[in-house]
């Protein structure tokens with residue numbers, strides 16, 4: 001069982017209570033961003049592009065607790081930036097555990113081993129380290145733009161698992177991802193003993209330097225169908241720490257509309273409208289966020305071009321969870337997806353095999369991004385030119 005029964009029970013009773021109270025919009029997970037600083041500078045990240053005076057700022061523990069109380073969501077995800085760089089992260093985590101919130105501390109794990117050895121955290125059913133892993137070693141190090149990060153993160157995961165902490169991984173997949181390698185990566189994470197894995201396609205942040213490698217909807221479905229169909233059974237079974245209906249949505253067998261209020265974001269600027277991906281302003285209180293945001297302007301069917309290709313988990317996983325608890329059909333579909341999850345699909349298997357012959361990995365990515373190359377011009381002189389996608393060979 002990837003998610004403990006106590007957590008499932010807490011979420012189920014919370015959702016049912018909201019529905020019985022007739023609340024139309026309620027949060028499931030608070031995305032609490034206590035800082036934007038990071039010890040990595042990934043090409044796909046929209047946070048670390050802020051100027052230095054913003055990167056120096058951080059939420060105080062009191063501000064974090066106030067946001068958590070205001071929001072009322074049963075789960076709190078702490079992304080960033082890198083939360084382990086926050087000088088008060090120990091106090092923040094302890095305060096949230098005391099409030100019985102299920103915390104997902106999202107970390108690149110570069111500092112995890114060091115902090116665990118220093119005794120910063122105690123194992124608890126309320127605390128999960130959600131380690132950012134973008135794939136097998138070569139893919140991960142390339143995606144986060146630094147060698148050695150995979151190995152360091154694995155060291156942190158090993159120690160955390162050994163010490164009895166709950167550990168999951170979170171993986172963002174971009175255009176050009178190698179589905180066979182992703183499947184091998186899942187096996188590696190299972191062998192490390194993590195509780196479960198979380199997946200999401202990437203979103204094209206306006207601030208991110210790499211704007212070319214984000215997935216469009218159809219490509220997203222094709223990629224996830226190849227990755228998630230024909231799963232292994234028995235001991236080698238993959239465990240996912242997220243809604244199985246959301247995974248079916250990624251595979252293209254279900255359609256959902258976005259639920260951006262399901263995972264609201266609070267950071268140093270306030271409550272972010274409408275979701276952590278879009279920069280459409282901030283308000284001071286959670287009530288203002290819920291009451292004053294023009295929610296109909298967002299989501300796939302709204303026609304908003306910024307939402308057109310988005311399928312990220314922060315927008316659509318809450319939709320899947322709501323579906324589970326909204327009807328007998330949703331509950332039945334969830335139980336079925338949990339019990340019968342090998343998803344035999346010969347066509348997806350064929351496409352997966354065809355992918356083996358295609359170029360993937362860092363070299364293919366470098367060609368896509370455009371790289372500076374040493375080129376011999378017609379007059380025989382050597383110059384450095386930017387080589388565009390597909391023309392580097």
Ligand code: SF4
Pocket residue numbers: 258259260274275276277278298299300306307308310311312314315316
């Ligand atoms: S579709 Fe994506 S970008 Fe648009 S509101 Fe939902 S989560 Fe945000």
